Amino acid sequence: MTQFVADPDEAVAGIGDGVSVMIGGFGTAGQPVELIEALVRSGARDLTVVNNNAGNGDVGLAALIGAGRVRKIICSFPRQSDSHHFDAKYRAGEIELELVPQGNLAERIRAGGAGLGGFFTPTGYGTLLAEGRETREIGGRHYVFELPLTADFALVKAHRADGMGNLTYRKTARNFGPVMATAARHTIVQVAQVVPTGGIDPEVVVTPGIFVDTVVELPSAQPAPEEDGQ
Amino acid sequence: MTDEAATLSAAGPLTRDEVARVVARDIPSGSYVNLGIGLPTKVANHLEPDSGVVLHTENGMLGMGPEAHGDEVDHDLINAGKIPVTELPGAAYFHHADSFAMMRGGHLDICVLGAYQVSAGGDLANWHTGRPDDIPAVGGAMDLALGAKQTFVMMDLFTRSGEPKLVPSCTYPLTGLACVSRVYTERAVFLLGDGQVRVRQTFGTNVADLQAGLPGVELVDATGRA
Numbered sequence: 001m002t003q004f005v006a007d008p009d010e011a012v013a014g015i016g017d018g019v020s021v022m023i024g025g026f027g028t029a030g031q032p033v034e035l036i037e038a039l040v041r042s043g044a045r046d047l048t049v050v051n052n053n054a055g056n057g058d059v060g061l062a063a064l065i066g067a068g069r070v071r072k073i074i075c076s077f078p079r080q081s082d083s084h085h086f087d088a089k090y091r092a093g094e095i096e097l098e099l100v101p102q103g104n105l106a107e108r109i110r111a112g113g114a115g116l117g118g119f120f121t122p123t124g125y126g127t128l129l130a131e132g133r134e135t136r137e138i139g140g141r142h143y144v145f146e147l148p149l150t151a152d153f154a155l156v157k158a159h160r161a162d163g164m165g166n167l168t169y170r171k172t173a174r175n176f177g178p179v180m181a182t183a184a185r186h187t188i189v190q191v192a193q194v195v196p197t198g199g200i201d202p203e204v205v206v207t208p209g210i211f212v213d214t215v216v217e218l219p220s221a222q223p224a225p226e227e228d229g230q
Numbered sequence: 231m232t233d234e235a236a237t238l239s240a241a242g243p244l245t246r247d248e249v250a251r252v253v254a255r256d257i258p259s260g261s262y263v264n265l266g267i268g269l270p271t272k273v274a275n276h277l278e279p280d281s282g283v284v285l286h287t288e289n290g291m292l293g294m295g296p297e298a299h300g301d302e303v304d305h306d307l308i309n310a311g312k313i314p315v316t317e318l319p320g321a322a323y324f325h326h327a328d329s330f331a332m333m334r335g336g337h338l339d340i341c342v343l344g345a346y347q348v349s350a351g352g353d354l355a356n357w358h359t360g361r362p363d364d365i366p367a368v369g370g371a372m373d374l375a376l377g378a379k380q381t382f383v384m385m386d387l388f389t390r391s392g393e394p395k396l397v398p399s400c401t402y403p404l405t406g407l408a409c410v411s412r413v414y415t416e417r418a419v420f421l422l423g424d425g426q427v428r429v430r431q432t433f434g435t436n437v438a439d440l441q442a443g444l445p446g447v448e449l450v451d452a453t454g455r456a
Binding site: 026027028029030052076077078079080087090091097099100101102103104105106107109110121122123124125126127128129142169170171172173174175176177178179206 | 287288289290291304305306307308312317323324325326327329330331333334358365366367368369370371372373376377403404405406407
């Protein structure tokens, strides 16, 4: 059953050194900044992080990388106009990068959450990012084999949770949240509001509570802050 | 040829906004379309409000409206370039795996992308310069290149130093193989397919002059003016 905790520090208290953590968000939209900042305070290090990007500005994931806590990042678009913390660590050889096309990243996470052993995708065939991979021709089209992706923990920002841990999201802040929630052994969610059980119409639930382990309500958490460019 | 097309053809190389307008005019009413980051986003400014074109943004939305200004700005509502946008009536939100299923599954009609290079065979290079000091970032480029029923490229025909970007084979790292069907540039519109590069329209130039500037790419005159 979903547990409800009082603050972000308690929510991330179980995350130790050397584990893998999926972090939701596309840029800053949907990035669970308060949970990540609690993770910075916790001191957990040697982390493998899965995110679309590699941090923006100086808060959230950028701060985690800047503090030297991330050993490896699996992402699609690390280099941005405001990814200076990642850029510095990467150029210094202090962070490992696994670059995955964005749709393959999302599908690897979905496959992981769905208990699949991988999938064949046309995306990336014949490119640098598919070098050395198993390929197959199916129906006259070329495909590359991609492995599933799971993690020890997921940190997700949703909009509302009910007492059962059912979640709704807000606009394009949904992005990776629903698939990451399925693919981690322990999914930790920050929401702007917890409503009583029955307070979310079952027809509009996006992530059913079975995928949600821990919820923390952060009414003060605003929509994503402004960021600089792509 | 329409009067407008004839005027464009005679006037000289197009501005980027004029290229965007040519692309927009070629998008059939009711199409589902993804406009890539950079130059292709200009196409949105030239779509008629009643065109019925539905814009997809791969971070998780169909029915994307124009860029948001002032009080409209909501940082939970952004496009793939992470610019705040608006939603149109009938918009829908979805997660990333569904969003890329829309592409990979062939549900989008047209994708418009920028490029470093396009080969005569339709190979696309637009994600990585290949320079050793460059931090690679791919994003959705490889998914987009393959994911629509038709992939259009919108680019300058030559680099700032004058090198052609329509080439016999790409020297930059590839984004996708044989995926581009049209190339819109300031000097011409090229149709790619069946091993041919056909010139549909020229702007302030002619096929013979274009051919002289594109070594190794055999152009077929399809302007109807030959």
